[in-house]
Amino acid sequence: MTYSIVARDQETGAVGIIVASRFFAAGAMVPYVGPDYAIASQSWVNPIWGTDGVSQLAADQSALDVLDGMVQKDEGRATRQAHMIDRKGNVAAFTGEECTDWAGHELGDGFSVAGNMLVAADVVKDTAQAYRNNLDKPFAERLLLAMEAGERAGGDKRGKQSAGMVIHRGEDYPWLDIRADDHADPLAELGRLYTVAQETYLIVADFLPTKDKFSGHQNEDELGAKMEAANKEREESGYKSPSLASGTII
Structure with a gap:
């Protein structure tokens, strides 16, 4: 009832998951993501594959070992589907034999695509190919473009x-x-939200505290200058915000 991508961006080291489904709030149930590893648990979801799995990946276990362990101990394995990427960038995937057709997965270099209850195998195939075809795009945009290709194939x-x-x-x-x-x-709504996020949210995100810099980036002048430059660029390009917000940002 879902298809998704788990991936790592080779340029930035970012890891992420994008998922779509004819099921309420798939984005709340499927992704389990850590600093440099990620798991998507789907089909008849077992959340423990995600919660326990990310703990094991954090301890430097391989994606294949973590996945094999989950499969072995879950008596409902035949209806499960999951795929993941570990801290070294290795991917692994499992599709139970009782997942609703069409169901399957495809592993790539630093990414995987998996889906179940899909129109056809082309959903996974086209999603994976679109991801490969857009390696020059920013990571989030690449994930969106790949999923849109899967949707065009039937989703x-x-x-x-x-x-x-x-x-x-x-x-x-x-x-x-x-x-x-x-x-x-x-x-399409995710695409709109990503566009809005680039206006201010993702600029601020680059100044947040990190494990290496507990107090964050305290240079408010630099942050203000980046936001002002972004606003000026949008004005000069004729950009019209798709945000639904009212009022002004202070």
Whole structure:
């Protein structure tokens, strides 16, 4: 009832998951992401594959070992689907034999795509190919473009309802975490939210405290200058914000 991508950006080291489904709030149930590892647990979801799995990946276990362990001890394995990436960038995936057709996965270099209850195998194939074809794009944009290709191939055979995208850049907290929980066109809504996030949110995100810099970047003048420059660039380009917010930012 879902398809998703788990990936690492080779340029920045960011890891992330993007998911879409004809199921409410898939972005709340499927992704489990850490600083440099990630798990997507789907089909008849077992959240423990995610919660226990990320703890094991954090302890430097390999994606294949973590996945094999989950499969072995879960009596409901036949209905489960999961894929993951470990701290070294290795990917692993499992699709139980009782997942609803079409169901399957494809592993790539630093990413994997998996889905179940899909229109056809082309959903996974086209999603993976679009990810490869857009390696020159920013990571979040690449994830969105890949999922949109899967949607054009038919996506979830029941229709659309929710989508979510979570990206971490080396920290325990996300650099970006956006969701459309109940929407007629959830991937388009994710795209809108990502566009709005670039206006201010992601500029501020680059100045947040980190494990290496507990107090964060205290140069308010630099932050202000970046925000002013971004505003000027948008004005000169004729950009019109798709934000639904009212009032002004202070």
